[in-house]
Amino acid sequence: MGRWEPNARERLERTALTLFVEHGYDATTVAEIADRAGLTKSTFFRHFADKREVLFGGQDILVGLFGEAVRAAPPSATTVDCLAAALESVAAVAFTPDRHDLAPQRRAVIAANSELQERELLKRARIASAIAEALRARGADDTTALLAAELGVLAFSTAYARWAAPDNRQPFIEIARAALRDLQAGATTLGTDTEARA
Amino acid sequence: MGRWEPNARERLERTALTLFVEHGYDATTVAEIADRAGLTKSTFFRHFADKREVLFGGQDILVGLFGEAVRAAPPSATTVDCLAAALESVAAVAFTPDRHDLAPQRRAVIAANSELQERELLKRARIASAIAEALRARGADDTTALLAAELGVLAFSTAYARWAAPDNRQPFIEIARAALRDLQAGATTLGTDTEARA
Numbered sequence: 001m002g003r004w005e006p007n008a009r010e011r012l013e014r015t016a017l018t019l020f021v022e023h024g025y026d027a028t029t030v031a032e033i034a035d036r037a038g039l040t041k042s043t044f045f046r047h048f049a050d051k052r053e054v055l056f057g058g059q060d061i062l063v064g065l066f067g068e069a070v071r072a073a074p075p076s077a078t079t080v081d082c083l084a085a086a087l088e089s090v091a092a093v094a095f096t097p098d099r100h101d102l103a104p105q106r107r108a109v110i111a112a113n114s115e116l117q118e119r120e121l122l123k124r125a126r127i128a129s130a131i132a133e134a135l136r137a138r139g140a141d142d143t144t145a146l147l148a149a150e151l152g153v154l155a156f157s158t159a160y161a162r163w164a165a166p167d168n169r170q171p172f173i174e175i176a177r178a179a180l181r182d183l184q185a186g187a188t189t190l191g192t193d194t195e196a197r198a
Numbered sequence: 199m200g201r202w203e204p205n206a207r208e209r210l211e212r213t214a215l216t217l218f219v220e221h222g223y224d225a226t227t228v229a230e231i232a233d234r235a236g237l238t239k240s241t242f243f244r245h246f247a248d249k250r251e252v253l254f255g256g257q258d259i260l261v262g263l264f265g266e267a268v269r270a271a272p273p274s275a276t277t278v279d280c281l282a283a284a285l286e287s288v289a290a291v292a293f294t295p296d297r298h299d300l301a302p303q304r305r306a307v308i309a310a311n312s313e314l315q316e317r318e319l320l321k322r323a324r325i326a327s328a329i330a331e332a333l334r335a336r337g338a339d340d341t342t343a344l345l346a347a348e349l350g351v352l353a354f355s356t357a358y359a360r361w362a363a364p365d366n367r368q369p370f371i372e373i374a375r376a377a378l379r380d381l382q383a384g385a386t387t388l389g390t391d392t393e394a395r396a
Contacts, residue, residue, distance in 0.1 A: 078391040118320055125319045143384045146356070150348040151388060158344070186341045188389030190349060191382055193276040 009047045011037045016054040017105040025051075025113050055106060055116060058094060059123050063130045065089045066152070070134035079135060079144060080184055083152040086131065087159070087176040095163060095172035103164035128153045151187065155180040207245045209235045214252040215303040223249075223311050253304060253314065256292060257321050261328045263287045264350070268332035277333060277342060278382055281350040284329065285357070285374040293361060293370035301362035326351045349385065353378040 015037040019028045030051055034044045048054055069089035070082045077085065095103075110116040132149035136142065159176035162168060168175075213235040217226045228249055232242045246252055267287035268280045275283065293301075308314040330347035334340065357374035360366060366373075 079388060080391050118316075121323045122316055122319060125323075143356075143380045144387060146352050147349065147381055147384045148388055150352065151345065154344050154348065158341075182341045183345055184389055186345045186389075187385040189342060190277060190346055191384075191386030191389050193278050 008037075008039055008043055012039060012044055012047055013054055014102065016051060017102060017109065020054075020109040021105050025109050025116065052116075052119070055109065056119055056123060059126070062090060062094055062123075063126050065093060066127050067130035067134040070131055071137060073138075079140060079148045080151075080180070082135065082138070083131070083148060083155065084177065084180060086152060087155060087180065088173060090156070091171070091173035091176060095160070097171070100163070100168070103160075104166045107161070107164045124153050124157060127156065147187075151180075151183050155183050158183075206235075206237055206241055210237065210242055210245055211252055212300065214249060215300060215307065218252075218307040219303050223307050223314065250314075250317070253307065254317055254321065257324070260288060260292055260321075261324050263291060264325050265328035265332040268329055269335060271336075277338060277346045278349075278378070280333065280336070281329070281346060281353065282375065282378060284350060285353060285378065286371055288354070289369070289371035289374060293358070295369070298361070298366075301358075302364045305359070305362045322351050322355060325354065345385075349378075349381050353381050356381075 012033060016028070016033045019033055019036060023032075028051065030044050031041055033051065033054075034041045037044075048057055066086045066089070069086040073082045073085045110120050128146075128149040131152045132145040135145040135148055140148070155176055158179040159172060162175045162179070163170070163172045210231060214226070214231045217231055217234060221230075226249065228242050229239055231249065231252075232239045235242075246255055264284045264287070267284040271280045271283045308318050326344075326347040329350045330343040333343040333346055338346065353374055356377040357370060360373045360377070361368070361370045
């Protein structure tokens with residue numbers, strides 16, 4: 001078998017997700033994934049450090065995209081504009097229509113395993129840190145940066161859950177923009193609710 | 199040595215934190231903690247499942263307090279009132295003046311260890327889930343519940359960091375109320391920033 005296999009990474013990813021759903025994440029071995037994909041274990045390890053990286057391998061890229069998009073937004077962009085730009089950026093790279101069919105499987109595998117759920121929460125915390133740091137670099141005060149980062153992560157995670165629904169046909173970015181608008185309206189409500197009652 | 203030791207839990211906690219700071223968390227063993235505290239390993243294990251629980255043992259209580267306080271707030275309470283009530287509740291139980299001197303040590307130990315930092319992030323995520331769930335039970339819509347929960351956790355974690363500063367003398371609840379007010383003002387700004395520019 002040659003050292004280079006066309007689409008090996010994607011074949012391995014799809015096969016792994018199928019096996020994780022069929023047999024459970026813990027019960028699936030790298031050898032089984034490689035075997036079912038018609039590849040070798042060493043090919044697997046050229047693409048992924050371990051089987052968990054099949055689910056979280058894009059994490060560094062994603063975290064980087066969030067931060068870069070916020071930093072690259074024009075000086076006139078508001079904080080919420082920066083969040084919208086970040087969502088545009090990740091939508092274009094990571095949540096494209098050709099990857100939609102993998103998303104329900106990935107979500108199901110993570111939902112069934114508490115250790116993977118923790119990893120997903122940590123991924124979100126890393127995204128929040130990256131957004132907050134990039135906003136601070138644009139001159140945002142600490143409170144705004146932290147709060148906006150949580151708003152961005154909530155828009156992202158809400159949008160991902162909706163986009164990953166098996167019957168969803170709407171593009172990620174449309175769902176994400178709507179989620180961001182909802183959250184922004186929610187922020188207005190929270191910002192005024194005690195005053196409104198007084 | 200008797201089965202029951204007065205203040206054994208607190209002695210073990212204080213000794214463990216001192217050793218974690220002196221020798222590092224990973225290098226400290228349960229045997230050393232018990233020995234330095236003048237107690238036995240079995241006494242340690244009557245109070246803590248492992249050495250990590252010295253740092254995170256109060257987590258379940260804390261998560262429970264957040265949820266209960268939100269649920270117990272009067273029907274007229276706004277969402278932000280509920281968050282304030284939750285902060286009052288945890289301030290009274292967990293962040294009392296007699297525990298202040300432990301806080302800088304705990305923070306230093308966690309800051310020095312990436313696995314403990316992850317645990318701290320997961321604790322915050324659990325608190326956020328508990329708040330969001332309790333707000334939903336009061337009839338909040340999903341967006342408001344999720345966003346308010348993040349606001350509550352940010353108020354909590356910001357307040358904890360300020361309260362735990364070695365030279366701080368201000369009570370936790372005062373710091374937390376101020377943090378909540380700042381975050382609420384930040385929410386108003388975020389809620390309106392795109393409109394303001396348009």
